[in-house]
Amino acid sequence: MKSFLYNMGYFLKETGRIIKLNLLSNVFSVIGTALILFLLGVVITGTNIGNRLVVMLSEEAEINGYFSEITMEEREKLVKKVNKINGVRSVRLVDEIEAKDRMEDILGDEASILELFEDNPFEAFIEIRIDLNLIDNILNDLKTMKEIEYVRDNREVLKSIEDITSGLKLLGYLMMVAVGITTIIILSHMIRQGIYNNKDQINTLRLLGSPSAFIGFPYILTGILLTLLGGIIATVSIVLLINLLYESFAGTIPFMPLPPRSQLLDKMTLLITSISLLLGFVGSLFGLSSIRER
């Protein structure tokens, strides 16, 4: 341990020398690693946004219950009855006028088309906010109520989003494995090449009684430094991409429930940096395992 501390300057110098010895190859490995980590970052960012979308939609999940011709008093009774169903968060009565107002808001400039109707074509309904996990039970209970004629839910939409997110997650895991293996192969190859180029020096160190850890440490530092550089380039690219994405979404799809930008940026920076450090360490160890004893 002492010899490691006393020789830290030497190890850093050696690391620099190993990198310079094969500068062009090392630059290409950094670029390759950066591209791979960038792709991983894109997939993880996509998964994050998809997850957030599903959570937000789940929290906002609501179904609409349409009823037959009933009196105002019966409507209020129905609201109270529905409110008691397990999994129902809140119930609100939307009368015919509010239903029409909402449609006018949605249609905006095109709302004048509604003036073609002599009478209000919209029906009153009850808006039910629910716990999405209990949607089946709630629908069953609603079906047993004779006042309810039919229920409109957006389960298909939610299911599609969940499926897309699951797909993204799976893609993310596959990408992680692929990135891991590729980076380890690239890096261990670079380290092996470095060892081969320095085989005379390594042999001399061995004959002077140097332990393997002493010989190998600069190579581990080299591996970590190369992937870290790749990780930094990938992180900067991802940060630029996320910023661009948020600005585009803010302008075109303002209702898109994106995770807070700073939170996503921090998460991605930490994740890509940690992955690059870990891969650098593991890749170097693999490369070092090729040093033969004696």
Next chain:
Amino acid sequence: MIKVNDVSLIYPDGTKALKDVNLHIKAGELVYITGHSGSGKTSLLKLIMGMEYPTRGNVTVLGESIKKNNAGKIKKVRKSIGPVFQEFKLIEGRTAFENVMIGMRIQGIKPKLMKQKAHEALEKVGLGHKKLSKVENLSWGETQRVAIARAVARKPSLILADEPTGNLDYDNAVNILGLLKTFLDKDTAIVITTHATHLINEETNATFIRVDNGNIKIERGDLYHEEFSL
């Protein structure tokens, strides 16, 4: 310090490098190993360095057995040896000073002390003024001196020099042998291989080991002198 008991060394291709060799070298001893090229001198040094393992018999260096399953202990032994290799094995691209320090780095010596020792060793071999020169820019004789400085700076218990006079003219060869002898003390043994017997036949107070076709003959001081003076 070095015990070689009934040792034979046969290389994988069947070459018998050493045959039933027995040898005992004590601290404070100066030993010359002579013999023509291919006689087995370097093989004997390789055994002592743990670069080869005996096919038969036992080699013990500084209390540790040189055998295949003792790699950790062999590393420890090597830390206490100051080797001067035939082909120097200096690290190119580094200065003489850095090369001398590398031998001490693995011993965990404090940087300040390490620099001081490296400087002293280079001064002693007469290369203090060239300590910042890259080793590839030095002459053959100067490179040899850097290799000696690296070997002695770490204060080894055993200095092993393989053909240190090879490729040197007479005056330089005599100087190098003289220089190596200055590092002999009661705690340090020096083993030198050479085929240049004319350089050492004036030598007294040394042990001479003649290697011939894998067999060794040990003689001390004047006996050797007489044999080679004839």
